[in-house]
Amino acid sequence: MNALKIGDKVIYPNQGLGIIENIQDENYFGQDFQIYHVRILANDTLVLVPFSNAEEIGIRKPISEESIQDIFDFIRNGGVDVTMNWKGRYKEHIDLMKSGTIQDMALVLKSLYYLQLIKPLSFREKKMMEKAKELIVTEISEVSCSPFEDIEVQVLEMLSNCFEDRLPHVDS
Numbered sequence: 001m002n003a004l005k006i007g008d009k010v011i012y013p014n015q016g017l018g019i020i021e022n023i024q025d026e027n028y029f030g031q032d033f034q035i036y037h038v039r040i041l042a043n044d045t046l047v048l049v050p051f052s053n054a055e056e057i058g059i060r061k062p063i064s065e066e067s068i069q070d071i072f073d074f075i076r077n078g079g080v081d082v083t084m085n086w087k088g089r090y091k092e093h094i095d096l097m098k099s100g101t102i103q104d105m106a107l108v109l110k111s112l113y114y115l116q117l118i119k120p121l122s123f124r125e126k127k128m129m130e131k132a133k134e135l136i137v138t139e140i141s142e143v144s145c146s147p148f149e150d151i152e153v154q155v156l157e158m159l160s161n162c163f164e165d166r167l168p169h170v171d172s
Contacts, residue, residue, distance in 0.1 A: 004036060004054070004061075009142065013058040013100025016042045016135050017142055023051075042138070058100030062143050071106055071140065076158040080111045086122065093128055102139055108132045113159045
């Protein structure tokens with residue numbers, strides 16, 4: 001990852017859009033660290049992230065405007081394989097959400113949207129689906145300079161159209 005500068009917008013996994021407010025050299029236990037001060041916009045939280053851990057944590061720059069079409073194509077086209085083993089599915093989705101990539105979040109959103117067409121989602125899965133949708137829509141909205149509500153409507157329409165005439169493929 002290229003070094004970030006004050007004012008850069010970043011995506012913090014599972015939290016969403018943030019801004020680098022400050023970069024400081026700090027000393028902890030006799031060691032010097034360069035620390036990013038990241039303000040998470042969704043909840044106005046300040047997170048301190050050591051430069052050396054930023055990539056491992058999954059902090060990244062937002063996708064490019066050109067990449068938006070790739071995400072829309074993925075959401076719009078093709079089915080998904082969903083396992084009925086709740087524990088395994090939930091763990092897999094948690095891991096995908098932690099990765100912080102928009103592709104992984106889109107896979108979680110698409111899988112859970114599809115699953116809800118088959119059966120009611122658990123409370124946790126409903127919350128996860130909403131979080132994935134919020135993170136995707138927020139990032140695309142920011143990158144495209146489009147209103148959140150417009151992108152949300154587009155994403156939901158794409159999901160609905162993708163699955164309108166597909167029968168479930170469920171792994172047991």
